[in-house]
Amino acid sequence: QPVLGVLGGGQLARMLALAAAPLGVNTLVVDSSADACAGQVAPLVVADWTDYAALEAFAARVDVVTFDFENVPAETAHWLAERVAVFPAPQALAVAQDRLAEKTLFRECGLPTPNFMTVDTREQLDLALVAVGAPAILKTRRLGYDGKGQFRLREPADADAAWAALGAQASKHGLILEAFVPFERELSVIAVRGRDGDFRIWPLTRNWHVDGVLSMSLAPAPDIELLQRRAAELARTLAERLGYVGVFALELFVRDGELLGNEMAPRVHNSGHWTIEGAHTSQFENHVRAVLGLPLGDTGARGISSMFNWIGDLPDASPILQTVDAHWHDYGKQARPGRKVGHTTVCAPDAGQLATRLAGIAAALGRETQVEPVLQALD
Ligand code: ATP
Ligand code: MG
Ligand code: MG
Secondary structure, three states, X not given: OOEEEEEOOOHHHHHHHHHHHHHOOEEEEEEOOOOOHHHHOOOEEEOOOOOHHHHHHHHHHXXXXXXXXXXOOHHHHHHHHOOOXXXXXXXXXXXXXXXXXXXXXXXXXXXXXXXXXXXXXXXXXXHHHHHHOOOEEEEEOXXXXXXXOEEEEOOHHHHHXXXXXXXXXXXXXXXXXXXXXXXOEEEEEEEEEOOOOOEEEOOOEEEEEEOOEEEEEEEOOOOOHHHHHHHHHHHHHHHHHHOOOEEEEEEEEEEOOEEEEEEEEOOOOHHHOOHHHHEOOOHHHHHHHHHHOOOOOOOOEOOEEEEEEXXXXXXXXHHHHOXXXXXXXXXXXXXXXXXXXXXEEEEEOOHHHHHHHHHHHHHHHOOHHHHHHHHHHHO
């Protein structure tokens, strides 16, 4: 049986392992923590990214290596790629690890981005605020996720506070100042490219974030017929430029009906979790198929689906378990403020029935505010 190696043992690795099993593929996970949640469903090697003895033994046990964690150091990814097939390739990973490289690539591929400028010193922050304007967001170029490593500036006078928060990161990871986009909607493209170049995308997903963290998704995103083809073309161009193999997500803003590129994630993505029950083939299964060189599965949606993220702690499961075509995912992680500990996907044959199911769950859990924007979009 083929063995899939996964770098990082979070919920993405856990869901990859669960999707790999029916394909007859075993999974072996590496994480620096012995209680990484993927370890509950797949064997786990406990090692950090510079433990080359442990990584050598890991490489010898797997047929292909992929990522749950996009910030595996580039040196580690390159070192592994000399020993075993690694997908996506370390060069593609490197672009997605750096907001400057990523935005530069977007523009080269014809996808505009919010105005931005790199910032390495306090003086450059003032210059960037003049060039980019306010409001703006200062972000670390590397290692940020779930809105961490970001500071929102309402006006130029917020520069001191922004520098106090992130200035120390400037020499280590670099910073980038981005114009704040008053977008109408946020969308993501979940795409997959096989080893043979076969390329597919799932229907576009509409996303809602709270404090920089994904709160809810809805797919297929309503009223996006005009954007679907353009988004697919852009995602394909990006994937081909990078020689990308596997699933990736492209996060987009819609402003004045036009697409702007926010960032890409070189892996399966939270906004694609709905595909587990809501699509003919899930992002996890297609990622496993892609990296192993198997034919890709159909990415069409079954009906319409919405996902809730459970952040901090899990709610009562019973209203979800009692709802038709609603699905409970507990990642087996310890509760902690801001941590993603599970999600729920609710599927339905049409928008009206989805709204009814969502409203019922929200009322039972006291989560009316969380679902409100989704109900509006379904209206
Ligand atoms: P992820 O967990 O998606 O990797 P991240 O920490 O890399 O998150 P971003 O995707 O850059 O962060 O930002 C998180 C969210 O903050 C975005 O999805 C969006 O809602 C908001 N945001 C980020 N940049 C901008 C911007 N330039 N203008 C408006 N909103 C923004
Ligand atoms: Mg990100
Ligand atoms: Mg993001």
